[in-house]
Amino acid sequence: RPIVFWGDNWERNRRNEQDTFRATAFGTLDFADVMRNDRWGNILGKHTVTGLYETRENVDLTRQYRGSWWADDTKNPGSAAISNGLSNNFRRIVKTQVYVGPDARGFTSADQVRIDGGISVPFPKVGDEYGIWYFDNAEKTDKQAIWRIIQNENPANFNKSVLESEAFSLQSTFLNGNIVALYAERSDTQEAWLAPNPGGYGAAGPDGATRLDLPGLNEEDGTYNTDLLYFKDAPDSVNSGDTSTKSLVVKFPEDLLFELPFGMDLQAHYYEADSFQPAGVSVNLLKEPLASPLGTTKEKGFQVSLFEGKLSIRYNEFETALSNDRTNLGGGVNNVNGRIGFYLDRITSAENDTSTNLFPDGYLPDPNVTGDYADFFANRGNYTATPGSDAAKTPDTSPDNRQRISGTGADLIGVASWDEYYAAIINAVVPELQTISNHRVETLESGEVVDLRDPTPGLNSTRDFVATGTEIDIIGQVTRNLTLSANVAKQKTVTSNTGPVAIGLANEQAARLKAPLGGHSLWDLRGSPYQREGDQIGGRFENQVLRPMALAKALDGTQLPEQREWRINVTARYDFLKGAFKNVSVGGSLRYQDAIAGGYPHLLDDAGNTIPDVLNPWMGPDDINGDAFIRYRRKIMNDKVDWSIQLNARNLYRKNGSQDIPIEFNPDGTTTFVRIPVEQQWFLTNTFSF
Numbered sequence: 001r002p003i004v005f006w007g008d009n010w011e012r013n014r015r016n017e018q019d020t021f022r023a024t025a026f027g028t029l030d031f032a033d034v035m036r037n038d039r040w041g042n043i044l045g046k047h048t049v050t051g052l053y054e055t056r057e058n059v060d061l062t063r064q065y066r067g068s069w070w071a072d073d074t075k076n077p078g079s080a081a082i083s084n085g086l087s088n089n090f091r092r093i094v095k096t097q098v099y100v101g102p103d104a105r106g107f108t109s110a111d112q113v114r115i116d117g118g119i120s121v122p123f124p125k126v127g128d129e130y131g132i133w134y135f136d137n138a139e140k141t142d143k144q145a146i147w148r149i150i151q152n153e154n155p156a157n158f159n160k161s162v163l164e165s166e167a168f169s170l171q172s173t174f175l176n177g178n179i180v181a182l183y184a185e186r187s188d189t190q191e192a193w194l195a196p197n198p199g200g201y202g203a204a205g206p207d208g209a210t211r212l213d214l215p216g217l218n219e220e221d222g223t224y225n226t227d228l229l230y231f232k233d234a235p236d237s238v239n240s241g242d243t244s245t246k247s248l249v250v251k252f253p254e255d256l257l258f259e260l261p262f263g264m265d266l267q268a269h270y271y272e273a274d275s276f277q278p279a280g281v282s283v284n285l286l287k288e289p290l291a292s293p294l295g296t297t298k299e300k301g302f303q304v305s306l307f308e309g310k311l312s313i314r315y316n317e318f319e320t321a322l323s324n325d326r327t328n329l330g331g332g333v334n335n336v337n338g339r340i341g342f343y344l345d346r347i348t349s350a351e352n353d354t355s356t357n358l359f360p361d362g363y364l365p366d367p368n369v370t371g372d373y374a375d376f377f378a379n380r381g382n383y384t385a386t387p388g389s390d391a392a393k394t395p396d397t398s399p400d401n402r403q404r405i406s407g408t409g410a411d412l413i414g415v416a417s418w419d420e421y422y423a424a425i426i427n428a429v430v431p432e433l434q435t436i437s438n439h440r441v442e443t444l445e446s447g448e449v450v451d452l453r454d455p456t457p458g459l460n461s462t463r464d465f466v467a468t469g470t471e472i473d474i475i476g477q478v479t480r481n482l483t484l485s486a487n488v489a490k491q492k493t494v495t496s497n498t499g500p501v502a503i504g505l506a507n508e509q510a511a512r513l514k515a516p517l518g519g520h521s522l523w524d525l526r527g528s529p530y531q532r533e534g535d536q537i538g539g540r541f542e543n544q545v546l547r548p549m550a551l552a553k554a555l556d557g558t559q560l561p562e563q564r565e566w567r568i569n570v571t572a573r574y575d576f577l578k579g580a581f582k583n584v585s586v587g588g589s590l591r592y593q594d595a596i597a598g599g600y601p602h603l604l605d606d607a608g609n610t611i612p613d614v615l616n617p618w619m620g621p622d623d624i625n626g627d628a629f630i631r632y633r634r635k636i637m638n639d640k641v642d643w644s645i646q647l648n649a650r651n652l653y654r655k656n657g658s659q660d661i662p663i664e665f666n667p668d669g670t671t672t673f674v675r676i677p678v679e680q681q682w683f684l685t686n687t688f689s690f
Contacts, residue, residue, distance in 0.1 A: 002101040002113040004121050009094055014062045026050040045174040052167040061229070062157040067094040067126050067149040068221070074145040078221060080352035080448070081138035084530070086201075086222035087152035088211065094149055096123055110660055114676075126151045137355040153224040155210055158195035160231055161280060163188060169245075178253040184245040190278035191235035196228050200452045201444060206230060210455075213444055236457070239292045241276030263308040271299040275322075281458035282326070284501045285336060287436050290462055295322035301471075311476040320467045323497075326460050330548025333461045333502050336509055337437050337453065339541050342527070343425050344451035348441060349530035350408055351418045351449050356530055358418065360407030362389025368407070373416035377518075395524040402526060402534040409525035414518025418449075428512045428522055430505055463498040463552070465560075467491060481577060487569045493560040498552050506545050513541060547610065551600065554614045561597035561617045568592040588628040590653070595619045599665030599672070618665035625678060626653030642689040650681035 028048045032041035068087040069077040077083055083091035098121045104113050124130070132147045169184035202209030204227050211222045252266040260266060275295040282290040301316035328334065350356040357368040359376070364384050367376045376383055385391035390404040394412060401409060408421065415421045422441045429439055437453045444450060469491035477483050514523040523538035559565075573587035597617035602610050633644035660674035 001099045001103055002115075003097045004100055004119070006096040006098075006121075006123055009066045009096065009123070010064055011066060012062055012064045014060070016061075017059045018056065020054065020056045022052070022054040024050065024052050042176045043174065045172060045177070045179075047170065047172045050169045050171075052165065054163075054165045056163045056165075057160070058163075059160045060157070064154045064156070065151050066154070067124065068092040068152045069094060069132070069147045070150040070221070071145055071147050075136070077134070077147060080349075080354065081136050082134055084349045084352045084448075086211070087150065088154055088222060094124055098122070111658060124149055137353055140355070150221070152221065153226070155197055155224050156195065156226075156229060158229050158231075159280070160193040161190055161278070162192075162235075163190045163278060165189075175253055176255055178251040178256070180249040182245065182247045185242070186244070186276075187240070187242045188276055188278060189238065189240040190280070192237045192239070192278075192280040193231040194236050194281050194457050195231060197455045197457055198228075199455045200442075201450065237279075237281045237289060239278045239280075241278070241292060241294060243274035243276045245271075245273040247271040247273075262306050263310075265305045265309075266302070267304075268302045269300065269316075271297070273297050279324075279326070282460050283456065283458050284461060285333065285436075285456075285459070285505050286432055286501060287456060288501070290326075290460060291324045293322055293324045293326065295320060297321075312474070314471075314473040316471045318467075318469055318471075321465070323464045324462045325465055327463045327498065327552065329461050329499050329502060329552045332506060332545045332549040332552075333459060333499075335541075335544045336502065336506050337433060337439075337456070339537075339545060340425065340429055340437075340439055340509075341451060341453050342540070343522075343537055344422060344439060344441060346528040346530050347408065347418070347421050347425070348449045348451050353530055357407050358410045358421075360390035360393075360404050360411065362386040362391030363411070367411075373410070376411065377414055377416060395520055401524070402536060404526065404529070405532050408529040409520075412518060412520045412525060413522065422451075424517060425522065428515065430509050430512060433505065433509070461499045461502040463495050463556075465493055465495045467493040481575050483573045483575075485571045487567075489567045490565060491563065492565055493563050494557065495552075495560060496556050498556050499549060503549050503553055506549055510538075510541060510546060513537060542610075547612075550610075551612045551614070554612050558614055561614070561619075564594045564596050566592070566594035583632055583634050585631045585633075586629070588626060588652075590624060590626045593623045595622045596663075598663050599669075600667065601669070602667040612667075618669050620663050620665075621656060621661060623661070624653070624655035625651050628652050640690060642687075644687045646683075646685045646687070648681075648683040648685070650683070651678045652680065654678065654680070 026048060028046065030041075030046040031044035032038065032046070035041040035044070069083075069092050070087075071077055075082065078085050078087065078089070078092055083089065085091045100115065100119060100121070101113055107113060126149050129146055129148045132145050133142055134145065135141070136143050165186065165188045167184060167186035169182065172181045173179065174181070196206070197210055198208075200209040201211050201213040201222060204212055204225050206227050208225050208227060210225055210228065212225050214222055247270065249267060249269045252260060254260060254265075273296070275293075275297065277293040277295075279290065279292040282292075284290055297318065297320045299316055299318045301314065303312065303314040305312040358373060359367050361368075362385050363376070364386060365382075367373045367383075390406045391411070393399055393401045393404050395401055401412065410416070410421055413424060415424050419441075426434065426439050429437070436456065439451070439453045441449060441451050469489060471490075472488045473486070475483075475485045510523075514521050523536065523541075525537050527533060527535050527537045527540045569589065569591050571587065571589040573585060576582055576584045596619065598620045599618040600612035600614055601616060601618070603613045605611050627648065627650050629646055629648045631644055631646040633642065635641065636643045654677055656677055658677055661677055662671040662673075663675045664671070664673040666672050
């Protein structure tokens with residue numbers, strides 16, 4: 001059955017305050033006003049100097065809430081036997097799917113489940129109660145309960161920036177306005193603050209932790225510490241940059257030389273400018289401040305009009321270079337440390353869950369029964385693994401340890417306690433990253449074991465890119481009735497210097513996870529033994545860190561295929577000036593977009609690593625859409641009011657019709673995601689002007 005899925009149920013409240021002070025001053029010198037010789041006055045022209053001083057303070061607060069499950073009269077949904085999570089844990093979050101149609105198994109196309117028009121979906125809200133079926137891991141049975149939705153607040157996004165700007169410009173015209181020049185300089189300094197986000201669980205107050213240590217109490221269950229909504233005296237970052245702008249437009253001086261043929265006007269232009277983007281608080285994985293993005297743009301071209309303006313052609317070339325552009329490397333930057341926290345979370349969850357033992361089932365004698373795990377490693381020959389049991393499944397067998405449904409991988413890496421397991425993971429962290437993140441495991445007052453790490457606000461990475469392109473605009477009045485216009489644009493972008501710090505650290509982190517440990521490695525272990533999931537730590541790190549980073553890096557030095565190279569727009573309008581259809585206009589337009597990459601095949605390099613084949617991407621289709629309109633206009637009410645009525649057909653023509661458009665592909669070329677084609681729309685508009 002078709003469903004609407006709501007996976008996060010966020011409610012966000014945002015408040016933005018801005019205070020601006022701006023002072024401008026300008027002065028103009030026109031030589032035509034001060035010189036007796038008009039010729040020299042027009043040649044020397046007119047000049048305007050403008051100065052600017054501005055300060056702007058922005059304070060932005062976003063608070064975010066969502067619903068979590070709570071039980072008034074039965075076992076806490078956050079207990080280890082159910083979800084093992086405080087109210088902000090993803091296992092406690094209320095997720096919703098609502099059926100919006102009948103059984104679709106007999107349908108033959110997506111059109112049969114397409115929703116036309118609006119729908120009203122009764123999403124759950126805070127305070128609602130529901131009858132719930134859940135599995136109790138401790139009692140090994142399905143149970144029923146009444147659960148209520150409570151509100152938990154996640155860490156707020158509270159930031160402030162103060163931008164101070166100084167600028168001046170000189171705009172000049174020469175030769176009767178046939179030459180127009182501009183020069184400007186600007187200096188910007190931004191100070192930025194973030195509200196404290198110390199992480200962890202603890203007491204309230206401005207020196208407390210991010211979340212309150214109140215598991216299972218007052219329905220707060222570890223809610224956000226709102227005492228952290230303040231700014232320190234000193235800014236968290238200061239960014240400064242100086243930029244300049246230069247432009248020149250030169251018209252052919254017919255009044256000084258000679259008239260051009262065919263009613264022609266001719267002009268050329270050149271433009272060059274720097275751009276500075278204050279980045280606020282922004283750091284790399286080593287917590288080193290990232291330089292603000294700094295760009296340069298150059299444009300040059302010409303414009304010619306013919307037949308007294310009835311035909312105009314504009315040609316423009318541009319090049320934009322940007323250094324220190326921000327990129328999260330497909331999510332890989334956050335996951336370098338985030339995956340370590342994930343692995344620790346899954347082992348703390350296993351320890352909190354009384355039904356998950358340190359060792360898998362199947363060893364004789366059973367260390368889970370004797371409790372003497374150290375003896376298992378000291379006298380390994382005294383222990384045997386029952387054939388076919390989880391204990392017999394290792395990374396070297398078939399089936400391997402991914403098919404285990406009991407215990408953890410402690411027996412594979414030589415750890416004899418939960419604490420040794422945590423130490424093994426933390427010791428595998430790149431030392432520089434551990435110094436910054438401080439991965440650790442602590443026990444709350446409730447007895448629950450939790451993993452913690454210090455946040456890194458503003459974590460990001462960088463890349464550089466150069467975009468070049470060409471634009472041609474043509475507008476022509478072919479006859480008194482017919483007007484045509486066309487725009488053709490070609491653009492390509494080449495990236496470089498992607499992830500200069502993050503990618504090296506990610507590869508180093510992968511190597512440390514692969515390091516031998518007790519005969520195997522952390523890389524070989526199941527990533528989530530608590531939830532009996534079969535994927536390995538290495539597989540998750542590969543998919544969520546290394547592969548997206550490898551793709552981003554592999555695109556360096558190549559034309560970015562994820563950008564449409566060609567775009568073409570054509571428009572036509574015909575006006576009936578006399579006869580039975582006088583005052584009627586009809587027209588239409590076509591919009592073309594080139595094909596775009598949606599995925600890449602995979603190759604193996606010499607070391608056996610999977611890498612994307614960026615030179616042979618899987619391409620989504622190109623696209624053409626067309627519109628049409630018809631309009632009638634006339635004067636009414638004794639010629640006092642101009643009335644027009646117009647019918648527009650949006651996307652009247654669609655090259656891909658009603659077929660869904662593939663936009664993302666698996667490495668084997670199969671479609672991952674599709675885009676629903678743009679809908680056809682009809683508009684009838686009446687306009688009265690007076």
